[in-house]
Amino acid sequence: MPRLESCSATHVGRTLPSHTGRRFRSWRAICMRQEAGPQSASDNIASFRKTIGGVVVRIRTKHASCSQNRQSKAIGAGRYSALDGARGVAALTVLLLHSAARLQASDGSWAEILLKAVFTLGHASVIFFFVLSGFVLSIRFFGRARVPYGWFQLGRFVRLYPCFLVAIIVAAAVMLCTKDFPGREDARAFSVVWLSPLTLSSFVRQLLLLGVTPADIDLDGPVWSLVYELRAGFFIPLLCWGLTRYPIRYSVAALVGLIAASSVGLAWRGVPNPPFTGLTVIGSVLATLHYLCVFYIGCLLSCLYHKQVDTPSRWLGLLTAPHIMAIGALALLAAGTALHSDITLGLFAGCVILTILRSDVAHRILTLPPVAHLGRISYSLYLIHFPLVLGILRVTGGQISDGYFFLLSVLISGGAATAVYWLFEIPSIRWSHAVSRGSSAAGMREHSKQISSPTRHSLEAVGADPSALTVLPRQRRP
Numbered sequence: 010m011p012r013l014e015s016c017s018a019t020h021v022g023r024t025l026p027s028h029t030g031r032r033f034r035s036w037r038a039i040c041m042r043q044e045a046g047p048q049s050a051s052d053n054i055a056s057f058r059k060t061i062g063g064v065v066v067r068i069r070t071k072h073a074s075c076s077q078n079r080q081s082k083a084i085g086a087g088r089y090s091a092l093d094g095a096r097g098v099a100a101l102t103v104l105l106l107h108s109a110a111r112l113q114a115s116d117g118s119w120a121e122i123l124l125k126a127v128f129t130l131g132h133a134s135v136i137f138f139f140v141l142s143g144f145v146l147s148i149r150f151f152g153r154a155r156v157p158y159g160w161f162q163l164g165r166f167v168r169l170y171p172c173f174l175v176a177i178i179v180a181a182a183v184m185l186c187t188k189d190f191p192g193r194e195d196a197r198a199f200s201v202v203w204l205s206p207l208t209l210s211s212f213v214r215q216l217l218l219l220g221v222t223p224a225d226i227d228l229d230g231p232v233w234s235l236v237y238e239l240r241a242g243f244f245i246p247l248l249c250w251g252l253t254r255y256p257i258r259y260s261v262a263a264l265v266g267l268i269a270a271s272s273v274g275l276a277w278r279g280v281p282n283p284p285f286t287g288l289t290v291i292g293s294v295l296a297t298l299h300y301l302c303v304f305y306i307g308c309l310l311s312c313l314y315h316k317q318v319d320t321p322s323r324w325l326g327l328l329t330a331p332h333i334m335a336i337g338a339l340a341l342l343a344a345g346t347a348l349h350s351d352i353t354l355g356l357f358a359g360c361v362i363l364t365i366l367r368s369d370v371a372h373r374i375l376t377l378p379p380v381a382h383l384g385r386i387s388y389s390l391y392l393i394h395f396p397l398v399l400g401i402l403r404v405t406g407g408q409i410s411d412g413y414f415f416l417l418s419v420l421i422s423g424g425a426a427t428a429v430y431w432l433f434e435i436p437s438i439r440w441s442h443a444v445s446r447g448s449s450a451a452g453m454r455e456h457s458k459q460i461s462s463p464t465r466h467s468l469e470a471v472g473a474d475p476s477a478l479t480v481l482p483r484q485r486r487p
Contacts, residue, residue: 089145090384091365094375096141097383099134100391103231106131107398108418110197111411128197129346132283133354135234136303138391140358142238143245143307150249151315158246160444165242168441171433172389173235177215179425180228180396181207187400190407199399202227221293223286230395233285240297241304248305252312260312264305268352271299282349303355310359314366331368334360382427389434390426397422 106128149156184203194200201223205211211224219225220236252260274295280287284300287293338360345353365371374380383390398418401409409417 089366090381091372091375092141092145092362093384093387094377094380095361095365095384096138097380097385097387097390098375099137100387101383102134103131103391104394104398104419104422105415107198107395108415109411110199111195111414129349133342133345133357135231136351136354137358137361138234139237139241139300139303140307140310140355141362143241143304144311144362145307146242146245147249147252147308147311148315150246151253151312156246161246162242164441164444165239167444168437169235169239169388171437172392172429173218173232174216175429175433176229176389176392176396177212177232179393181212183396183400183403184228187403188406190403190405192407193402196402198230198395199402202230203399220286221290222288226286228396229392231391235392237297237300241301244301245304245308248308249312252308257309257312260305260309264302264309267298267305268302271295271302275299283351299351303351303358306352306355306359307362310362314363331364331371334364334367338364386423386426386430386434389429390422393425393429394418394422397425 149161184207189203205224205227207228211227214225215228215232218232218236218239220233226233226236248260251263275282275284275292278287278289278292278295280292280296284292284296287296338357341353341357341360344350345357365375375384401414401417401421405414
């Protein structure tokens, strides 16, 4: 074997990484033994295995790091097809329960108890929307580049408002072009809307998404959740800032304090449970804080899941196993239904999200083409179905069998939601993405300003763009 001229761990004044130095030293030891004279074959084989073994260990470590980085990039993308499918299933659940609004049962019977429990699934689906929104929206705030607050709010408005505007216009047209029907007081959710004539002032208040009184959501009942969705968007950046700056225990303590304060305040103001509206300005603020706790659960869950991917923890991995999360979800759903507790239902939604993310079976089911289509049109379906279902009852005068009413509700709502998705929601998504690209560019410019001057000058000297510098997370040694 030819002599190695230089086996040191330095090269042109630059210190090489420690593992490179170890590799040089291993090969140098082999060379020295070759120069010293012939040795036994077993010694040479042992030395060779030791050197190759170190390389294999580093390759495995690098492969594990690449896998974690791929998962981190998937989190940073902020889109999960399985979670989109779950959102579609939740929207379909709300539609089916509204379509079954005329089902009745005798007072005090088991059928009535079961019927009330089933109808509670509609509200649990809305809570799932809230937790999922907190989970997905907070992902972008856990990245390296900062998201400007103004760009974030503009992107949210561009994404949500166009479909809402279409739904409100459709609801107003159906209300003005149809007549009321007898027996509406037995139609549950439809018995408390469209009772007062539509005026210009009430229409403007609903366009502004004030959501203070029931009259502000009279045209389209499900809009009440959109009001809290937009309000929570103002606080999510602040919540994520606290999650990234302070230990998790402080965020948990803040969540518990917020739950206690909002619950006491709602009881003091006499706001009904669940608080669709606050009835007054103070009650509306308290209701916003109440539902903000549910969004906070989603943000906290996203932070913990992000940390579990970057730095895996054995105990956290065991606690978030799919079967354990599924059992916890069923228990929390039963408790939340019995107690009428939105916080318990929020924890149920968090367990469902973790189960979906960690279960291959759930992923395969929720990414099937029909379910994936439901996920794409879920937002349009949630907003547009209510006035259309009520319009079917008004057009038929309430003289339609439950079976036909159920079938027409699903077909008409699904078709209308698909049309709204292609005509209005896809353009709004594109506009929102354009805003996100602008915010990403602004965040990268802000990130480049924080690079030290020597580093900036070094990058510019070699013709590199300082704004493209990405700081990779430090990997732990095996």
